[in-house]
Structures are given as structure tokens and as C-alpha cells.
Amino acid sequence: MENPVKVVLFGLGPMGKLIAKGILEKKGIQIVGAMDIAKELSGKDVGQFLELGKNIGVTVTDNAEELLSNVKADIAIVATRSYLKDIYPTISLCVKNGISIISTCEELSYPYYKHPKLAVEIDELAKKHKVTVLGTGINPGYLMDTLPITLTGACQRVDNIKVTRMMDSSKRRIPYQKKIGTGLSPEEFRKMINEKKITGHVGLVESIAMIAAALGWKLDEIKEFAPEPVIADREIVTPFITVKPGQVAGLKSVAHGIRGGKPVIVLEFVSHAGVEEEYDAILIGGVPKIYEKIAGGVHGDIGTVAVVVNMIPKVLNAPPGLLTMKDLPLPSAVTEDMQTYLSSKVFSA
């Protein structure tokens, strides 16, 4: 490990923790700094916090500016917030310190639709400081955008695209189950929807916008529907929560990309306890018609860690700017020393 990739972590919540563990399992990469706003983490060694049974010699800080003035890093992993405005100060700080970024911020995965001005601003700032910025994860970032885009590559004609994720939420973390309303009454669910305490899946709009951009489609609009509760018709026992018949087992988030008055891109995100069959399915209407399915689906947390870590060398090899998954070479697994994948000859074999 002559010259390992140096990473700083922003955000040590559930995802940040899993990403940190994922990075520590790889060779040719090292964590050189870690920041979280939670005061109680400050001063703890990352290894201690991750319960690795040993220190890794990196202390968590709550002061981002101080951290970046003390360490030299190649890439920042930002796993803090879902909305672009909330993470903009962190992006700006890293970019100005010459550090490339991969973030799980859902809105960053394709910010050119909802936040075109901010996106251009980030793009220009990144180019100025010669760093690359990418928002990604399993969804948005992979299952509902990268994968359907890739599948259209085998099509002579594309009329419409439907992507369905059918997930058994009972396998997920308890905060996740609460986030989708598991165990609520339908009334409580509606109330929390109205109060925006339940937002449904963030990222459908970004995935639709990325697919449309890849296909060169100008959409009339992207319609995001309020999440619908999925009501249990029987008692569902999960490791964490027991859902009674009539209670909310989870939710369904749907968004449509409309073109010529028709929903040409339909994304359905269904996550509840007691799902009969888990899968991630893509149906492309066109020539040829493509019906693709990942049996069992891809576990959200595991997939997000994978995509984030696997994109590190792609981002480090890429030209500067704010990129999206559709602009980068094919995603692929990092299974060897991270330095294996780094090259000044990016686009050649």
C-alpha cells in the first residue's frame, strides 16, 4: 500500500457507519478523517465507535473546517442529508479544499432537474478546483436509474420504462421501518404524510430525470405522488415490530415521468413488512421488449455501501465537475487493492 487512497468521512449515522466499515474491509484505501455533528461522538476513535475492538488512529471531530485544514484527502464520503441545500456547505468546503466527493445525498444523484442553478454552481466550482462530485447509492444511483439506462442500451426503440422495487422492510433497520410508517394506523399515517413526517422514498424524481437525460427525452413534467400506505390484511411479525391487521405495514411511493401526456417512465418503490416476493424489476416497452428482474432484490444498505465504495476509483479517474452515474464508465466491483483501479489512462484498457 504505497500510496493508499485517503478518505474523509462526513456523517457517521447508520449509513456512514456501514460505509466506514465497508472501506475498512478494502485494501489500498485508508480513512484519514471523520466528522459528525453529534457532539457525543467527538474525540472518539472511529474504530472504537464502529466497535471494531481496536482503534484506527482517527478521531471523530465536529469541526469540518479544522479537519480539512489538518488532513490531506483524495475523497470525501458525505453521508449526512437527503436534500442538496443541506449538504451544499459540506460540498463547497470539500471542493474548495481540493477533495473529490461521493455523497449518498439523494438529491445530488441528479440535481440538474430540481436544482439546476445549484447544480451548475457545484459543477463550475468542482471544475475550478479540479475535483469530481458524484451523488450515488443503490437508489437513487443504481437500481432505478443506472440499471434501466444500461438496459436501454440493448434497445432499438424505447416507448416506456417501468421500474418496480418490491422490498421486505422487515429485514431493514428499525429507524427505516419507522420511516415508512410500519405499525401506524392508516389515520396516523395520513397525518404524518400531511405533516411531511413521512416523506416516502426520496430520489424517484432524480432517477426519472437521469433516465430522461440519458435518453435525450424532454419530459412535460415529473409527477411525484404522495406515498400510499400498504395496509396489513393479516398479522405480520417482524424481528422488531408486530403489525396487526388494518395497521400500516409500509408504503408505496410512485413517480411518473410524463411525455406527450403519457407516463413514459414509471417508478414504483414498494416497501413493507410481509412482502411475499422481493425483487427489483425493470420492464422496457420497445424493440426489443425487455423484462429484467433481480430475484430477491438488492438489500438497500448493502447495495448503497457497495455502490459508494465501488465508485471511488471511477470518481478519482474522472474529469472534474459534477457528474452523475450516466456520465461515468460502467460501475464495477472493487475487489482488489483500490490502487489497482486507479490510472491516468482512465478510458483505455
Add this chain to the structure above:
Amino acid sequence: MENPVKVVLFGLGPMGKLIAKGILEKKGIQIVGAMDIAKELSGKDVGQFLELGKNIGVTVTDNAEELLSNVKADIAIVATRSYLKDIYPTISLCVKNGISIISTCEELSYPYYKHPKLAVEIDELAKKHKVTVLGTGINPGYLMDTLPITLTGACQRVDNIKVTRMMDSSKRRIPYQKKIGTGLSPEEFRKMINEKKITGHVGLVESIAMIAAALGWKLDEIKEFAPEPVIADREIVTPFITVKPGQVAGLKSVAHGIRGGKPVIVLEFVSHAGVEEEYDAILIGGVPKIYEKIAGGVHGDIGTVAVVVNMIPKVLNAPPGLLTMKDLPLPSAVTEDMQTYLSSKVFSA
């Protein structure tokens, strides 16, 4: 169509013809030249030859050098031969004339394993003349390399990869059915294998090498097995041929990428009349385990036309050199005017 993409076609066999038709269906692109070694095509208008019921104003020639001295083209589509040495003169000629290339030549899809010297030579020549060269198609080029590579992007660990194409050959062209031995006796099949008159599927080795390169895996070796006949256990009636019980219905081509003594990449190409269920399946052993399947499979000819045409803007946007599918951005369908996808701002949105 202010400044359409200008294409020259090399090879007007069955695939070349289908690609020509595929291009003529698109906007923002025009065929400006066509070459085939078959003397009987010389002087015919491409439109006439394609039975379009109208001329397109481009005459087929058998003289490549003359053709390129008369027309200015952005890209050449080379659909002539399967082996790199056979198409090298055409590649060299196009590159020296400043024309980028997409070819269905199977060995060009990942030539760095079987023909490392020639690959480097083409890469250097392409860079010198500032053009881009790509070998692609549905397979090799997409189903057994691009797609499994992309799927590993969601994996934290990859232990092994198995790709199976299960195809009903009775839907394919008659020359294709003959190529896989349909209707032969097992003895005739073995004889033709020994005489290399039946070669099985060309491209498995290239697909394995591309997957290994994407994963950074150093393989001990790539083993390509002689194609095995699939024997009919009942009478199979196809639109072209009736296969009697005991006769050859088609074949199975298998290749292994060996690492640490184990077959870590296994590609199975099965094509015969009377297949019960057609599919293209990818199984990735790892974390997470991924079982992906395209129900019904992707029709080879339709898919190859799609991939070749869809990669035109990616190749025109790419940096110069000999690239492979793993080096280029995600494939995606060209559904609008070809010029929509061209940009000097390739990697930005």
C-alpha cells in the same frame, strides 16, 4: 438535421444489412458510403440493395481506399469478420483517414487478452489520428460482459460470476442455424467441430477477459471448451428445418475464467431449436448474491443492431484510442435525433 453524423458501412452481409436499416430509421445520421467485397453488390444503390423501394443516393463499392478518398465520414461501422487479424486492414485504413470505428468483430470487443500487441498498436494508431475504436454487439459487447460488470457495481464482494444465455435458435436466420449444426447427426457435428467448420460462439474469451479486467482480477487462464452438440430428444419443427430425434438441435459453448485454480467466471452460451424457456441470466456469488434474469432473452440480431447504433454517440464523444465497453459511459438507447447526444461537454449533464 444541420450537421448529421456521417457513416460509412463496411460489410453488407446479414448483420451489415440490419445495421444499415437500423441507421436509416434514426434521425441526425446519414449513410455516406458503403463497401462490400462482393462484386455483385458493386454499383447498386444501398436503398435498392436493402429493398427499401427507393434509392438513398449511396452506391456500394468494393474499393475501400477509393471510397474513403471520396467521402468524409465521422464513423465507420465494420460488420465483416469475427477475427481481429481479418479486419485489421480495414481498421487501419479508417483510422488513418481520421474515421472512428464501431465493429461487430468479436475479437475487437476485448482484444487485450488474445492479441495484446495488435491491441496496443490499434490503440496507439487511434490516438495518433485522434479517433476512437470500439468492438461491440449484443454478445460479446453487452449481455455477457457489460451487463455482468454493471451488476457487480452493486456488490461489496464478488466470488464468482456465471452468465447463461439460453436461446431458441429456431427464431434466427437460416445461416445462423446452420452455423450451430442444426439438423446434423452427432457424428457430422463432431467432424465439423474437428475441421473447425463449426466454431461455436466466438467471443466468450473476450467477455471473460473484459470482466476480469473490470474487476482487476488476474486470471490463471481462460479455458474455452469445444462446443458440445445439443441432441434432440423429440422431433423439433422450425420454420426452416425439422430436427429428428437423435439429430443435433444446436450447441452449447462454454468458457471458464480460472483464478486460484477455480472457475470464477463461467459463461454458457446455449443455442438450439426447441428451447423450453429463453433467457439471459447472470448469477453473481458474493455480497450480496445477485440473481438477474432477462425473461425471453434479447434477440441477437436486434440487440446487436441496437448496441452498435446506440454506441455511436458514446464513441464520437469519447477520448481517442482503442476502447472497450467497460471504459465508456453507460450504454443507453438513441431514440431522438443522433445530434442530441453529441456534446463537447461529454461528461457533464
